[in-house]
Amino acid sequence: MAIKRALAVLALASSLLVSPVLAEEQEKCGQASYYPSEYTCYDDKTLCPIQFSLPTKPCGGGCYSPEQYSCEDGTIKDLPEATSPFTLTFSGVRKTFRNLHVKACGRYLAVGANARECYSCAASGGTNCGSYQNSTVLLPGGQMASDVPGHQFWYVNPTDGILRYTEALASNATTWNATIPGKEFAGQNVKVYENGLFTWTREDATTHWWMACLVTLPGGTVGTGRSWRIYAPTYVNMERGDCEIGRIVAKAVDRKAGAYKYP
Known part of the structure; x- marks a missing residue:
């Protein structure tokens, strides 16, 4: 289903909602x-x-997303921006795309049964490789939770909108915008709420959803080795017909849940 058609079907009262399941009972x-697939009932x-x-x-008297807001004495307020390291999960409409762990491998972030989570560690210079949990962990400032010299950074590629991360830089850098073409660098145009949404700002608006687009690994055919890379919903990407749309939620974790290096 093309993204624009999916959005048209899902749009209801300015919200993207799941369509009624066939033969679902009210x-x-x-x-x-x-x-029940569309709404939750509170206090009957x-x-x-x-x-x-x-x-x-x-x-x-209204409804709010706990991934973006809090409710204090009947008033809806924004969640604070993230200050903690975090993992990401992707939740789409279909059951197979709910609460999928976002994984880093090969400088891409992806979800799905065959999405790989890659990590490495050089046990030298006093590095305790056993102290890492080797999950995909990001930092709010744009870095990956890696300790390799030079550091690694996550970013939205300005060319195609794909969510990627860098190799370790040549030096112990604190920023890398001069090393990657384009104006978007680590963390720019992305807002992360503490234990909440991972959002991206397009020129005309902030989008609270992302796209998981099908990748077929080299030598495979569609349907084998399924992995879904994460893309920002640029206007070009919205024309694709091989993507699922969903929200990405950040969960605060300890920094050592990350890795020494993400290959």
């Missing part, structure tokens, strides 16, 4: 009928929509 919430009286399989919650 339930009651007070006097109202609803599809309040219906809040489900967005990309993530339930919203009631607050002050």
Whole structure:
């Protein structure tokens, strides 16, 4: 399904919602009928929509996304921006695309049954390789949670919108925007909420959803070795027909949950 068509189908009250499952039975919430795949019922009286399989919650007469806001005394407030290292999960509408762990390998970030998580460690110079948990961990400032000299950085490629990360730099750098073509560098145009959404800002608006697009590994055919790389929803990418749309959520973790190096 092309992305634009998917968005048109999913758009409801300015929210992207899952369409009713075929033959799904309605339930009651007070006097109202609803599809459980579309809404959550609270206290048998309040219906809040489900967005990309993530339930919203009631607050002050409305509904809010707990991945972007908090509810304090009936008032919806923004979550703080992330200060902790974090892992990422991708949640789309279809069950097979819910709560997928985003993995780093080959300088790409991807999800899916065959998405690989690559890491390495050189046990030299006093490095304790056993102290790392070797999960894909990002830092709010744009770095990967790696300790290799020179550091590694995650970024949205300005050419095709793909979410990538760098090799270790040649020196102990704190930024790398001069080493990658384009104006976008580590962390720029991306906003991360503490234990909340991982969002991207296009020229005209902030988007709260991403695209997971099918990759067929060299030598394979479509349907074998499935992996889905993460893309920002640029206008060009929205024309693709091989992608799933969903939200990415950051979860705070300890920095040592990362790796010494991501190959």
